Amino acid sequence: MADSQRKLIVPKDVTDALRSVKYPGSEEDVVALEMPQEIRIAGQRVSFSLVFQKSNDANIEALVLECEKAVKKYVGAEVEIEDNIAVKFIHDMERPVLPNVKNIIAVASGKGGVGKSTCAVNLAVALANSGAKVGLLDADIFGPSIPKMFGAESERPAGVKIDDREMINPLEKYGVKFLSVGFFVEPDSAIIWRGPMASNALKQLITEGNWGELDYLLIDLPPGTSDIHLTLVQSVPVTGAVIITTPQDVALADVVRGASMFQSKSVDVPVLGIIENMAWFTPSELPENKYYIFGKDGGKNLAKKLGLPLLGQIPIVQSIREGGDSGNPVAVDPESITGASFAEVASAVKHRVHLRNIQMAPTKKVKITRK
Secondary structure (H helix, E strand, O other), X not given: OOHHHOOOOOHHHHHHHHOOOEOOOOOOEOOXXXXXXXXXXXXXXXXXXXXXXXXXXXXXXXXHHHHHHHHHHHOOOOOEOOOOEEEEEOOOOOOOOOOOEEEEEEEEEOOOOOOHHHHHHHHHHHXXXXXXXXXXXXXXXXXXXXHHHOOOOOOOOOEEEXXXXXXXXXXXXXXXEEEEHHHHOOOXXXXXXXXXXXXXXXXXXXXXEOOOOXXXXXXXXXXXXXXXHHHHHHHOOOOEEEEEEOOOHHHHHHHHHHHHHHHOOOOOOOEEEEEEEEEEEOOOXXXXXXXXXXXXXXXXXXXXXXXXXXXXXXXXXXXXXHHHHHOOOHHHOOOOHHHHHHHHHHHHHHHHHHHHHHHOOOOXXXXXXXX
C-alpha cells in the first residue's frame, strides 16, 4: 500500500485495539488496568510501554504477544509493532542512563585474537542494513580498533551542549553511530592507564555520548574479564551479551569463563548466544569450498553443550581482513560471502533480543555493595 493510502494512526486506535486484551484471570482489559503507557507513533511504527505490578508476573510474555496480535488485527497488519513493546514495572522508578536506547548488547570474547571487534563492527553494520537504529561503543580501552575499521582514524567527534550538559556527538558511517577512546589519543601512542582511569573513560563515553534514539547500542568489550566489564554492568542495564569465539579448543575454554561471568548471580546478564568466527576458510574464487583450518564446529558444539543459541558461523575470506584494514566493513555488501553471513547473524541477534525482552524482566544495573 502506498504511503498516501495508509490510514493515519492515532493513539486512540492503539488503545481501542488493546481493549480486546484481557488480563489473565480478570474481567478487566489492559487499558482499564492502565497498563499501556507512553504510546508513540511514527508513521506505521507503534511503540508503547506495558507496565506490570511485579517483575515476576507469569503473564508478561503472553500479554506482550497478545498486545502485538491485537494491534496487528485492529490497527493494521502493516503496523510495525514487534519488539516495540517495552516491559516496565510500577515500582522500578530508577531513571535510565540511556533512556532513548532500547537494547544494550555487550560483545565479548574469552580471549584476544578471535576477531571480536571485527564481528562487532560488521554486526552493527548488518543491523543497520536491516533498518535498525544502531550505535557502537568501543570499550576496548587498551586496544581501540573501531576508528580504523570505519576508516575514521583522522576524524574527531564534535562536542555539543544539550540542556547545559557538554555532550559528545558520535561519528556516523554506514548507518552506525560510533564512539571510541581511540578518538581522544594519538593513534601511535600506547594507552597506559590504571583500572580507575580506564573505567572513568568508559563511563564518560556512555553517559556523555549524544546517542539519540537507538534500537541497539553494541558495546565492544576488551577480551577476557576485567574492571571494564564490571564498570559496564554497573553503569547501564545490559540487555544481553553476545560471545565471539573461534573453533579452537584454546578459545572455547575461555568462552565458558566469559559466559559464566555474565550469567553469575551478581551480574545476571543473559547470554544471547555464541558467534563462531573463522569457522572455515573459503577462497573467494571457490565459494563452495570449505577448509576447516581451526577445527570444525567447535563453537557450534560448545553452544549446544552450554545450552546457548549458536547465532551464526562466520567464514574466513580475504575480504574481511581487507575490509577491516581499509575501513570498509564486509557487511556493507550483504551479497558477499561474509556479508551474507553477518546478515544472518544480525537476524538471529534481533530474534534473540525480541525473545529475551518478552520472556524476561529488564536487566538492572549491578549494585555496588560495601560491607
